[in-house]
Amino acid sequence: MENTITNEYLLELKNVCVSYTPGKNAVNNVSAGIKENTITAIMGPSGCGKSTLLRAINRMHELYPHIKTTGEILLKGKNVLGMNPMEVRRRAGMVFQRPNPFPTMSIYDNVLAGYALNGIRLKKDEKDEIVETSLKNVALWNEVKDTMTKKGSFLSGGQQQRLCVARALALKPELLLMDEPTSALDPISTNHIEELLLELKEQYTIVIVTHNMSQAARISDYSMFMYLGDLVEYDTTTQMFTKPKNKQTEEYLTGVFG
């Protein structure tokens, strides 16, 4: 599909290919532009390359040397593939499928982990402020403000996941990448996270991989449908869910396959 690429996009993908084994692309020639302060959902059946595409954006694939990423991923016009990966990851926060707070750190330290791990020293009042704003951002402040010194792993799964969002937000990223952030959570916690994302949209740009089509319909402004590594369709969520242009998209959305 064609995408006119202009400066209105915060994130632009140009011919992005990711391969686990040489000659076989798990993500095949994906081009797309993502606007600021929107939520973009990436959908598709298992193994279609959604997570692979998402993890290419903050260069998580570099942990595994056999994975090759080509093409261009422009964050505010600059190719992240040419940047220092640490800078990229600071600017593009990530939330994972399973909540993964650092087990040795308290709730307070978990929120500040991004600073501590980057060797950035903060004054006590700066720390307090960041922790408070970040936890208020994820609506966790009232639940944990009296138990700040407890380990993050004492929280419930949903709280842990909100803590992980807070940890990512604390670094004030330009982009928030979420890899099926609610798939390990119960419906109530899922609901919390979804409401949270709608609020965060005011300040952040969010790309979320989801298996859950109704979740995509509820929260996203734009949707991508991927199949076998290809970006089959990319449009506003309303358009895609009411009048998909592509037959495969329609079949997936109506449950014919997936």
Next chain:
Amino acid sequence: MQKEQTMINSQAPFRGLGGRKIKNNIFFYTVCILSGITMLPLFFILYELLKKGYKQFNLSLFTEVAPTSMDAMLAKMSGSDIPGGVLNGITGGLLMIGLAILIAIPVGIFVGIYLSEHAESAFAGIVRYLTDLIQGTPSIVIGIIAYAWIVKPLHSYSALAGSVALAIMMLPLVIRSTEETLKLLPVSLKEAGLALGASYTNVIFKVMLPSAFGGLFTGILLAVSRVMGETAPLMLTALGASAINWNIHRPTSAIPLLIWEFYNDPNLIDMIWSSSLLLLLLILTLNLIAKQVANKWRIQ
């Protein structure tokens, strides 16, 4: 009907159920008895040591240095207990094991990190194999190596040489426990750290190692308890000393060395029981602590 018939037939071989139960019981009780028998030696050792060593197991064992042969002979002739203790062995052990820890832990942890992070590489395979070889090397051989490396060039038996020998013996245990513990950590932990823009080094030192603390600490305690009773490598390196020594360049004693010296002196031979009891209790205590730590800090 046909089906039912075949079912009944297929059950025919199961007739001797009574015989199976007896076999089962025989096997079960054999296993129980054999397990019980393996515990007996430890109880007999403890019993023997307590019976023969309790008289000498007193405060002076911890506060006085080893007696001379003459002192012991005089005490024996007057019918009193042998004076003195193993303080020089305790301090020497602390000095040498402390130094061995300082050498073996950083090296062991770094190698362990390498092995777990590059588990698949050919070099890691070689390192792992050589580590196993060190673990299988007789301790006397390691003592000879430390003698050739340190005692010879420095022209003196020393605590340093003893420490190096002990450190080499500790290495495989520290390396393996680091490697195994780090491998148990979920990969999501590392990814979480890296996704925050942290450097690889910071993720290893501020996220992975602290999370693996329990396993690392247990490994270190087990390594210490393993070398605590080593005698052979110390005979060739630390040699032994009759006074308390804190100088790493001078000969030093240790409890197992003292036990060997006591054994070789007819006047002092009664001291072997109390000092062996002390050594065994120390090692058992370390093992118990290691177990507790391993349970308390288990990786969730």
